[in-house]
Amino acid sequence: MTLGRFAPSPTGLLHLGNLRTALASWLSARASGGRWILRMEDVDGPRCHRDLGEAQVRDLAALGLESDEPVAWQSGRSAHYREALICLHEAERIYPCTCTRKDLRVLASAPHPEDGLRAYPGRCRARPWAGFEQALRLRLPEGTVAWGDRLLGTQEDDPALLTGDPLLFRRDGCFAYHLAVVVDDGAQAVTEVVRGADLRSVTATQIRLQEALGLPRPAYAHLGLVRAPNGSRLGKRAGALGLEALGARGITPETCLGWLGWSLGCLDRPEPCGAGELIPAFDWARVPRRDLPLPEAWI
Numbered sequence: 001m002t003l004g005r006f007a008p009s010p011t012g013l014l015h016l017g018n019l020r021t022a023l024a025s026w027l028s029a030r031a032s033g034g035r036w037i038l039r040m041e042d043v044d045g046p047r048c049h050r051d052l053g054e055a056q057v058r059d060l061a062a063l064g065l066e067s068d069e070p071v072a073w074q075s076g077r078s079a080h081y082r083e084a085l086i087c088l089h090e091a092e093r094i095y096p097c098t099c100t101r102k103d104l105r106v107l108a109s110a111p112h113p114e115d116g117l118r119a120y121p122g123r124c125r126a127r128p129w130a131g132f133e134q135a136l137r138l139r140l141p142e143g144t145v146a147w148g149d150r151l152l153g154t155q156e157d158d159p160a161l162l163t164g165d166p167l168l169f170r171r172d173g174c175f176a177y178h179l180a181v182v183v184d185d186g187a188q189a190v191t192e193v194v195r196g197a198d199l200r201s202v203t204a205t206q207i208r209l210q211e212a213l214g215l216p217r218p219a220y221a222h223l224g225l226v227r228a229p230n231g232s233r234l235g236k237r238a239g240a241l242g243l244e245a246l247g248a249r250g251i252t253p254e255t256c257l258g259w260l261g262w263s264l265g266c267l268d269r270p271e272p273c274g275a276g277e278l279i280p281a282f283d284w285a286r287v288p289r290r291d292l293p294l295p296e297a298w299i
């Protein structure tokens with residue numbers, strides 16, 4: 001059975017692009033008779049706020065998207081991430097990195113003849129384990145990772161070229177995004193990850209981490225982004241509206257759902273509806289791959 005999830009960071013209100021991703025993940029799970037859960041990715045302490053997360057949960061509920069399980073908050077799950085790091089240490093898959101910010105800047109700006117991009121070059125790979133006193137990185141095996149994307153078809157990346165050995169733990173005690181995502185998808189038995197195309201580039205790295213932890217690989221779908229009418233990212237300036245701001249402009253949750261459902265190929269034209277009405281029409285084959293602009297009238 002499909003277990004889909006939506007996992008925003010509570011660093012702001014959900015804009016239409018986020019809501020579209022949430023709806024797509026919910027529809028995909030529901031259309032196959034599956035379940036859907038919500039998780040708050042709040043490991044990045046200072047930028048995350050509980051009240052923003054709660055506002056996100058409320059906005060999703062206003063659209064009819066409610067988690068089948070209590071919402072999981074990553075900030076309360078540190079023990080699981082620590083346990084995963086110990087497993088990785090025992091399997092000799094992580095190593096301490098003592099590079100300072102300045103070291104990393106120098107490494108990043110050094111010329112790379114065969115286009116090593118700005119990937120971490122593994123400078124500390126030979127360092128001995130020093131517990132949780134140092135930052136920790138995953139030792140990536142060589143080679144590309146291929147995966148099937150529900151929307152984009154077969155995808156392939158070399159995470160060593162993209163990022164190099166990813167940081168999993170920071171010296172200040174924070175667990176990195178990749179670790180929390182992969183550990184939680186595994187612990188919650190998530191089978192389908194639907195997220196924005198801006199996260200496509202982290203997939204190969206996360207698959208490598210799943211492999212290192214012996215976790216199953218979920219299916220992936222990376223959706224096009226909702227953009228400002230001029231094509232720029234839907235940042236704060238260009239209208240990260242949130243449902244309440246839309247409501248103040250007279251745009252109801254049903255109107256919003258109609259537009260989102262239409263943008264996902266479920267409706268011939270954007271007309272108000274409820275989330276449940278979209279389920280029978282949802283089909284990945286009809287979801288457009290492209291980015292799409294926010295309606296002019298909603299800015």
Ligand SMILES: [Zn+2]
Pocket residue numbers: 096097098099122123124
């Ligand atoms: Zn290092």
